[in-house]
Amino acid sequence: MSTTGIDARPPSSIELDRRAFRRQQTTRSTLIAIVSTVVFAVAAWIFVINTPGWSRVQQTFLNWDVAVAAFPRVIEGFWLNVRVLIYSVIGVGIVSLVLATVRTLRGPIWFPLRALAAGYTDLFRGIPLIIVLYLVGYGIPGLGVFPRMPAEFWGTIALVTVYSAYVSEVFRAGIEAVHPSQRLAARSLGLSYSQSMRRVILPQAVRKVTPALMNDFVALQKDVGLISVLGAVDAVRAAQIETAAYFNFTPYVVAGLLFFLLALPMIRFTDWYTARVRRREQMGSIV
Template sequence: MTSTSVDAEWQPSELELSRRALRRRATTRSVLIAFGSSIALLAVLIVVVVNTPGWAIVSQTFFDPQVALQSIGPIFQGLLVNLLVLVIAVVCVAILGTLLATMRSLRGPVFFPLRALAAAYTDFFRGIPLLIVLYLVGFGIPALGIFPRMPPMFWGTIALVLTYSAYVAEVLRAGMEAVHPSQRIAARSLGLTHGQTLRIVVIPQGVRKVVPALMNDFVSMQKDVGLISVLGAVDAVRAAQLMVAETYNFTPYVVAGLMFIVLSWPMIRLTDVVTARLNKREQAGGVV
């Protein structure tokens, strides 16, 4: 009898089948318990909140269905502005952040000015709040009079790129430094230049090591893109402010918040999936 026929005739034993059934029952029980406890906790929270003294006023002020329906259209139009700014900012941040990380990884004393410049840039923009950067860029640079008149969303995009490129540069630099030095040595021994070593060997491996951190920065940028409203850009937040001023009701803020949650939720879930997959791959690689 060949090994192929033996494999084809193999069937799990009764003990193995009982173990599988036990695991399925345990999983089902855990899911049901988790679902039931979540429903119970939600019910308790609803009962507590609804029975508070000011719930009637809060429900009218923040959860008015009629005002919510009226504000969906204008706020969604503003959200499209946020999406446009986000897409442009992500591309620019990826390019500038990679350039800064590369500058900080340059070797040799001749590149000290570039390393110092990149370090000063990242230290400055990681230390200053994004809101202040928006004010300085959105109101300070146009006041110089050396640039033509640009829309507020342009200056808001510039401020986002300046701030988040510093964060992304440090994340990328950490990933590049986590690559073992033997990788650089092996690449140089094959005749690759320093630039080719970075582009072909170091940066791809470094990016894979910090993918979860980079995706978290992207999630943060999705939220902070709403701050461009302080410059006068009619985005989702600004549209909500206009609706609040028109209706004397805060429900548009809730609608805007829900839209930002819907915008961020896919990336948040994708970040969790990618992180879990990377952790599983690392653990599988360490099993002997």
């Protein structure tokens, strides 16, 4: 017997009233949020511009002429940050996956590798990034073993070294969050350990930890600016040069805005994806 007629029935008047009420509440909440935000922003702006030192701060940090003059050099250095970010993301993804996989290996024969991976993650999660930048950027070239490389190369190595320790733990948490029955089912189908890990476990693990990975990516977007301590003329170093030239801090504000604009799309996408995952996991539980 076909249920098309039942499925095609229009919603009841009670359901229509509920939908109308929800739309009304959503519209009301949106309007209240907009009005309260505008009021707060106007109040904050009035407070700031009426402070005694506002004119001096405006001239020192928000000078439009200096911003226009410094922008070409700052944006040129910013593209270096973008290149370092791209290479760092690729390197972190590869190294962290290897570390996470090694730490999930079973059997006593793999204990030395597990201990080495655990020591690596403990060490580089405990050392500040700026110290690792100095150690890698000045210590390794000082050995005289490697050919002369630009500062951004060693900065990328330091970023990959530190962030791989953090991201590998995120991947490991995702792998261990996959139910053991998934692994057993894959092995019962004849898949080897590596095949079951690649085709069954890792896809589920990555899906579980995607919001955390996105947050680490946002943090990495900001920390690429630290390669300036090695002498690389990136956006931060270029802003420092322009600040010294104009005796004005506005170039730093320009560099900060560029980093903000780089991170903003990923921040918004991370919030959207996290909310989407939460709604999917809580589907049917919200009254």
